Amino acid sequence: MFTYIIFEFISALVGGIALVLIIRYLWNRGHIKKIFQQKWIYIPLLLFVLAFFAGLIANRTYAPSFAMPAFMHSHAPGGLPAYIPFGKILDFLRYEHRFEKIADIGADPTEVPTNAQAPDADGIVRISLTAQEVISEIAPGIYFNYWTYNKQVPGPMLRIREGDTVELTLTNDPSSLHNHNIDLHAVTGPGGGAVLTNVAPGETKTFRFKALNPGLYVYHCAMPNVSTHNSHGQYGLILVEPKEGLAPVDKEFYVVQGELYTAGHLGKRGLTVFDSNALLDGNPNYVVFNGRTETTPRMHATVGEKVRIYVGNGGVNLISSFHVIGEIFDTVYPNASINGALEHNTQATAVLPGGASIVEFTLDVPGKYLLVDHALARMNKGAWAVLDVAGPENKDIFSQVETVLQNTTEMKAVHE
Numbered sequence: 001m002f003t004y005i006i007f008e009f010i011s012a013l014v015g016g017i018a019l020v021l022i023i024r025y026l027w028n029r030g031h032i033k034k035i036f037q038q039k040w041i042y043i044p045l046l047l048f049v050l051a052f053f054a055g056l057i058a059n060r061t062y063a064p065s066f067a068m069p070a071f072m073h074s075h076a077p078g079g080l081p082a083y084i085p086f087g088k089i090l091d092f093l094r095y096e097h098r099f100e101k102i103a104d105i106g107a108d109p110t111e112v113p114t115n116a117q118a119p120d121a122d123g124i125v126r127i128s129l130t131a132q133e134v135i136s137e138i139a140p141g142i143y144f145n146y147w148t149y150n151k152q153v154p155g156p157m158l159r160i161r162e163g164d165t166v167e168l169t170l171t172n173d174p175s176s177l178h179n180h181n182i183d184l185h186a187v188t189g190p191g192g193g194a195v196l197t198n199v200a201p202g203e204t205k206t207f208r209f210k211a212l213n214p215g216l217y218v219y220h221c222a223m224p225n226v227s228t229h230n231s232h233g234q235y236g237l238i239l240v241e242p243k244e245g246l247a248p249v250d251k252e253f254y255v256v257q258g259e260l261y262t263a264g265h266l267g268k269r270g271l272t273v274f275d276s277n278a279l280l281d282g283n284p285n286y287v288v289f290n291g292r293t294e295t296t297p298r299m300h301a302t303v304g305e306k307v308r309i310y311v312g313n314g315g316v317n318l319i320s321s322f323h324v325i326g327e328i329f330d331t332v333y334p335n336a337s338i339n340g341a342l343e344h345n346t347q348a349t350a351v352l353p354g355g356a357s358i359v360e361f362t363l364d365v366p367g368k369y370l371l372v373d374h375a376l377a378r379m380n381k382g383a384w385a386v387l388d389v390a391g392p393e394n395k396d397i398f399s400q401v402e403t404v405l406q407n408t409t410e411m412k413a414v415h416e
């Protein structure tokens with residue numbers, strides 16, 4: 001993954017040598033000497049040096065008090081380092097050996113717990129997660145330093161039941177460079193548990209909450225700078241089933257949209273670093289479902305099956321227009337509201353950043369169905385996944401009609 005950085009270094013080196021040779025040539029021919037023999041040149045030169053340092057000072061970012069509530073002891077990202085990714089690359093090289101290399105960062109969309117997690121003998125549901133910073137691929141050959149829960153993006157889908165008392169334990173892996181925590185939108189209480197779970201590398205903390213409201217909720221890291229942690233991949237979904245449970249379906253899938261802000265442009269191979277200015281601009285290079293771009297279909301179903309997709313949006317900036325090309329949602333739980341008003345016969349559903357939705361549909365026709373964010377330029381950035389449906393054709397619903405051209409006049413008209 002360092003090959004491309006080495007190429008960049010070589011190209012900079014060759015360019016630098018060429019520049020030195022040109023200056024040396026001009027120096028030897030006396031051109032430069034002649035210029036510096038004239039005293040007036042030192043005034044603009046001095047002004048240039050002064051302007052350069054004044055510019056450095058003026059551009060340096062100090063913690064702006066408006067950027068974050070004071071109690072979060074944080075400030076906005078950005079500032080000079082963001083313009084010098086080379087410095088960040090050096091940081092990567094320094095710490096690269098500490099990060100575990102993960103072959104596939106993407107959470108398996110079929111890994112949905114079939115039932116709410118059973119409580120222990122004392123009636124408490126215990127869930128453990130580990131925050132860990134790893135290196136994996138956004139797309140083949142494009143490496144990124146992900147921050148995760150359990151070495152996958154999104155983190156594992158959690159499933160509990162309304163009324164459950166939950167003890168959530170968060171461990172921060174000793175290899176981490178940053179503190180992490182967890183804020184679950186299913187929690188009633190300040191920070192959603194974030195403050196109670198602030199863990200330094202190697203630390204473990206537990207907090208307890210009662211799941212009061214059914215629904216499908218996002219969980220995410222809320223360690224300042226929150227949007228930086230989120231956009232490195234620290235998010236997932238927790239389903240709080242209503243007491244009576246959800247109606248059974250044949251298949252359930254877990255899909256979470258997320259954004260990746262990289263200094264390397266779209267498709268640039270090698271190790272790419274995080275770009276905090278792109279984050280502030282809300283202009284990610286990659287928008288992906290389940291952590292990375294898809295290479296082979298991860299979801300499979302059969303004609304006749306009723307499927308349910310738990311869709312989340314880890315954000316941090318974009319509202320998703322979630323749509324399945326070639327399908328109509330029979331039922332949508334708007335904003336993943338459970339026991340709220342349902343929608344029927346819907347083409348797309350808004351999935352807000354830090355929000356979720358639940359969609360259900362029955363498969364009638366075989367083939368490949370694309371899950372997309374229908375802000376379709378994001379497909380070019382990776383926002384698509386395939387649901388591969390097997391089974392017998394259903395020509396009554398969907399079929400090709402052969403066009404037979406009757407005579408040459410018609411054919412001529414077509415060609416014109």
Ligand SMILES: [Cu+2]
Nearest residue numbers: 180221223229
């Ligand atoms: Cu974090």
